[in-house]
Amino acid sequence: MKIENVLIVDPLIGEFTGDIITEGKTICDIIPHDCNYERIVMPGFADVHTHAFEKIDTMNASKEDFEKWSKKNFEHGVTSLIPTTVSASKEDILKVIENIKFCGTPIEGLHLEGPFINPEKKGAQNPDYIRNPSVDEIVEITPDFVRLITMAPERPNFYEALKYLQKKNIKVSIGHSGAGYDMMEKAYLNGADRITHFPNALNQLHHRDISGTGSAMLLDFNVELICDGIHSSKEFIKLTYKIKGSDRIILITDSMEAAGLNDGKYSLGGLDVYVEKGVARLKSGNIAGSTLLFDKGVKNFYEFTGCSLKDLSKVSSYNALKDLNIENKGRIKIGYNANFVVLDKEINVQETIFEGKTVYKK
Ligand code: FE
Numbered sequence: 001m002k003i004e005n006v007l008i009v010d011p012l013i014g015e016f017t018g019d020i021i022t023e024g025k026t027i028c029d030i031i032p033h034d035c036n037y038e039r040i041v042m043p044g045f046a047d048v049h050t051h052a053f054e055k056i057d058t059m060n061a062s063k064e065d066f067e068k069w070s071k072k073n074f075e076h077g078v079t080s081l082i083p084t085t086v087s088a089s090k091e092d093i094l095k096v097i098e099n100i101k102f103c104g105t106p107i108e109g110l111h112l113e114g115p116f117i118n119p120e121k122k123g124a125q126n127p128d129y130i131r132n133p134s135v136d137e138i139v140e141i142t143p144d145f146v147r148l149i150t151m152a153p154e155r156p157n158f159y160e161a162l163k164y165l166q167k168k169n170i171k172v173s174i175g176h177s178g179a180g181y182d183m184m185e186k187a188y189l190n191g192a193d194r195i196t197h198f199p200n201a202l203n204q205l206h207h208r209d210i211s212g213t214g215s216a217m218l219l220d221f222n223v224e225l226i227c228d229g230i231h232s233s234k235e236f237i238k239l240t241y242k243i244k245g246s247d248r249i250i251l252i253t254d255s256m257e258a259a260g261l262n263d264g265k266y267s268l269g270g271l272d273v274y275v276e277k278g279v280a281r282l283k284s285g286n287i288a289g290s291t292l293l294f295d296k297g298v299k300n301f302y303e304f305t306g307c308s309l310k311d312l313s314k315v316s317s318y319n320a321l322k323d324l325n326i327e328n329k330g331r332i333k334i335g336y337n338a339n340f341v342v343l344d345k346e347i348n349v350q351e352t353i354f355e356g357k358t359v360y361k362k
Contacts, residue, residue: 001338001356005035007309009042010332011318014310022338025355030334039350042313043330044079044339046320047294048148049111049197049224049252051084051268054260058083058096058110059269066103072260073106074352074360076295077341080321080329081106082147084254086269087114087122087129093141101145106339106354108326109147113196116161117176118152123201124288125176126269133161142170147324150196152177153187166191171324173224176201177212184215194323197254198223198240200231200287217243222323224252225315227297227304228290230279234304241301246311250320251297256280256289299347312347 003020008030018032020041051058054072056065061083070081085096093112100110114125116133133151138161142149149165150173151158165172174187175196180203195202195216202212216223223244227237231254241249253259258266258275266273266280273280273288280288298316301307307315321330329337342351352360 001353003041003340003342003353005037006342007037007040008032008332009040009309009313011043011310011313012331015308020332020340022353022356025338027332027334027336027338030332038344040309040343040345041332041340042309042343043317043332044341044352044354045077045294045298046080046082046108046317046330047073047078047253048080048082048108048250048320048324049084049113050081050255051086051113051289052257052259053255055257057257058085058100059088059092061096061099063099063103066100066107070103070106071359073294074354075349076293077298077343077349077352078294079106079339079341079352079354080108080317080326082109082111083107084111084113087117087125088269089129090137090141097141097143097145101143108324109145111148111150112141112146113150114176116149116151116155116158118154118178121152121176121178121201121203123176124268124271124273124282124286126271129269133157135160135164138164142168144168146170148173150175153179153183153192158187159190162187162190162192169325174212174221178203179215180209180211181215184212185219188215188219188221193221195221195223197226197231197252199236200226220248222248222250222319224250225301226254226290226292227251227300228292229300229304231287231290237301237304241305241307246307246314247319249315250323251294251301251315252320253292253294253297254290255292259291259293261291295349302347
């Protein structure tokens, strides 16, 4: 495949015009040259925290559902997808693993959000299933397919669990946590250097204890951001970008089953969720996941922050993939996977190319 006369955006090299040539699933040549362009080519997007999409929910999706979900996500430029669980019984988590483990790319693995979190910071997680970690249970629910687990460092046995997970190359992300600065610093220094849907379900910044929110800003944590203007305001996104820079931000959707559908009554982890004007909430008023589509989040980030396209390609794919040690994806470089999103100058998805083939065209 030859993609001609485009603006190529690589997260490390930056922007230049030219052509990209692919062979099979791989980028085999890049030819820079001066040209006028209408289309922008970036590495395909990566969504590493998404619970559900158009009524397909990680917790009860079949292998076919996961495949349908991946295909539908091509419309939104996503070429790497990590479905995400909610706090559930061990049996239910094992069932998800059974259904997903034979799915190939674009599914890159599974993200376990909970159940080893702080019930006081539960957000929309079902408190009936929140519990203390034990290494025995973690061994059972983290086969190789699990890439990422969101945990609260204040839970007993956290460090034992962390050590085991690090040995297995499974990333621990801090989330749904009431930790203060000292605890956040200790977790960071021990290698838990990532934060789930920052700053949602963390303690707010206070000048006598900067807590989870302030720690994420002060220390070099990588932070997930839901860029819908609801979970964080436009100004908070701008502030985060100003403080963290483009290397530490990972855009995610945290989407629930109403993503891509209309307002109405839905569910998340066995709890009823009411979606009104695109905002998903429990009866209690707690926000319950998002209805954000990945490409909309990317466009929002570009508009909210005024960032460069190079920075946009970092936050929309490169950072997320690098953080999880997923190799050969997230760059436009010879030898890398030919996964691209083709955008117009207003950052609307025009085409998605996955493993060297067009899988979506507007
Ligand atoms: Fe959450």
